[in-house]
Amino acid sequence: MTTTAVAGAPRLVLADRLVRSKGFATNVTLVLAGAAIVALLAQVEIPMWPVPITGQTLGVMVVGAALGMRRGAASLLTYMGAGLLGLPVFAGFSGGWGSIAEPSFGYIIGFVIAAGLVGWLAERRWDRRPMLSIAAFGFASLIPFITGVPYMAFILAQLGEPIDFVTALNYGFTPFILGGIVKWALAAAIMPLAWKAVKKLDEQR
Helix, strand or coil, X not given: CCHHHHHHCCCCCHHHHHCCCCCHHHHHHHHHHHHHHHHHHXXXXXXXXXXXXXXXXXXXXXXXXXXXXXXXXXXXXXXXXXXXXXXXXXXXXXXXXXHHHCCCHHHHHHHHHHHHHHXXXXXXXXXXXXXXXXXXXXXXXXXXXXXXXXXXXXXXXXXXXXXXHHHHHHHHCHHHHHHHHHHHHHHHHHHHHHHHHHHHHHHHC
């Protein structure tokens, strides 16, 4: 097989196997569905200051893997845009332009990148095998912290509460470790199991 053939081969993700219809309308529907899933999991919340613990990250990883890079990132951009326009899709049924000034908004920015990354890896079948799935979702679960912790520290500084590096980690990273591991493990288990189920269905047809 030539390099050109490999490069041009379709990179199917789970959504492509489950939804047989193709086209713009199908892609829009999938993007909106992904945004809705993340919005729903955002309300699974343990209130904390300055950043709450939510189920969003699990939704981001599963949506990104199921939809692929472009649709996954578009889905999270749609989610972010809907919230900024005032729809109550952020944690605590919040939304509006004022969300930009919230310490937690940097994590939402990271969600877009995380969904795109895990979608890119899913297009390369990382979500189909347990060990690769663990690695893919591990990488993706760290991205919201890379954007979220510095953003949180900046916003707190603007509010007159400057914090040092260690305190920023204690506010924006440490409390999320246990929950993050659980969501990471769930995502890493869900996707290979989903692919196994799809394969069995195909064999029965």
